Amino acid sequence: MKLFSLTLISVICCFLCCCYGNNYKVIVRTGCGKIIAGTEGKVYITLYGEKGNSSTIRLDNEGKPGIQRCTTDTFDISTEDIGIVSKIRIEFDGRGLNSDNWLFGSVLLIDETQKRFQYFQPVRWLITNEEQNTKSVEFKVFESRPTTDYKVTVETGDEEDAGTHAKVYITLNGGKGDSHKILLDHEGKSEFQRGQTDTFYITTGDIGLVPEIQVELDSTAGSQSPNWFLKGVSVEDLKRKLDRSFLWNEWLTPTADQKTISVEIPFFSLTTDYEVRVVTGDEEEAGTHGKVYITIYGEKGHSSKILLDHEGEPEFQRGQTDTFNITTKDVGSVSMIWIELDNTEESDSPNWFLYEVSLQDLKRKLEKQFPWNRWLKPTADHKTISVEIPLFSPTTGKQ
Secondary structure, three states, rough: OOHHHHHHHHHHHHHHHHOOEEEEEEEEEOOOOOOOOOOEEEEEEEEEOOOOOOOOEEEEOHHHHHHHHOOOOEEEEOOOOOEEEEEEEEEEEOOOOOOOOEEEEEEEEEEEEOOOEEEEEEOOOEOOOOOEEEEEEEEOEEEEEEEEEEEEEEEEEEEEEOOOEEEEEEEEEOEEEOOEEOOOOOOOOOOOOOOOOOEEEEEEEOOOOEEEEEEEOOOOOOOOOOOEEEEEEEEEEOOOOOEEEEEEEEEEEOOOOOOOEEEEEEEOOOEEEEEEEEOOOOOOOOOOEEEEEEEEEOOEOOOOOEEEEOOOOOOOOOOEEEEEEEEEEEEOEEEEEEEEOOOOOOOOOEEEEEEEEEEEEEOOOOOEEEEEEEEEEEOOOOOOEEEEEOEEOOOEEEE
C-alpha cells in the first residue's frame, strides 16, 4: 500500500510538472520619451528555451489602458517547461488610438520555478504603420543569473504629515550588479503612513552583498500627500541570512517642477549600543502614562527618534528609575539628547517630572548625564512636548 501511495504521488508530481511547467514574472519597463512613449495596443510575449518555445501569451494589464509612459508593469504567466530561456519575442498590435508607437525599455524575466533572473535590455522604439499593424522583435538574453529573495522593511517617521500617498520604488545596488527598480506596493492597502512600518518581499537577480540602495518617491500622479519623512530601510537577504540597515531620517520633498525625487542611501555598518537610564522625580503626581521618545545627538549626526518602552510594564512612575537598552547608528561623542513626551492618546497622567537621563555608550565605556529636574506638561492644544537637554559638564557644574 505504501509503495502504491509513493508511486501515485510521483505520477501526480510528473503530471503537474508537465501540465504547468514554469511560472514567470515578466517585468516590462517603458521609456520616458518626450512624445507619447506608451501604447494602448495589445502586447504579447513568446519565450524561447532550450527545450522549445512557449505559446504566444498576451501581457494583460487587467483593465488598465495599455502600457503607459515611464512605467514598470508586472505580469504573471505560466508556460510548459521550456528549460532555460535564451531569447524572447515581443509583439504588439498597433491598431487603435495612441497605439502605433511604443518606446520599449527592457524586460526582466524571473523564473519562479527554476529561481533564475534574466535581463533583456533593448531600449528601442517599436513603430507600426497602416501597412503593418503588428510589430514583433526578438531579443537575446543580456544578463542571466540565479535569483535571491529579499525582505524589505520601510519605516516612516512619526513627524507631523510624515506619511505619503505617492509611489515608492527601491533599487538594490549590489557587488554583482543592480536590481531593477521595484515598486513597493501592497494592493488595496495604505503604505508609508505616519509612524508605520511596511514590509515587502521581493525577488530579483542575485546581486551579491548590498552596500547601497536607491529610494525613489514619485508624485507624478498628483498625490494629495506628496512629501514623505523616510526614517530608514532594512534589507534582509533571505538566502545569505544577512540583514542590513540603511538610515535616512530626512524628508523627501518633490516640487512642482520635479515631481520625482530619488536618494542613494549607503549601508550604515557602524552602530552603537546604549544603556539609557531615566529617573522620574519624587514630586506628587510626577509619573506619566504618556509615550516617551529619545533622540541622541553627537559629533557625527543624530539617531532616529526611539520609543522608550517596556512592553506590559509601567514606566516613568514617581521616584522610579527605568533602564532601556537601545541600538542605533554611531553618532560619535554625544553632546545632547532630545526628549519628547507624547500625550496624543490622552492618558489620565499626561504630565511628567523628569529628573535626569544618563546615557552609557557600551562600546566606548563612557557614561554621560543629562539632568533636567523640571516638569514636562502637554496642553490641550499641544499634546506633544519636547525638550533639548545638553550634556552636563562635571568640571563647571553647568549644562
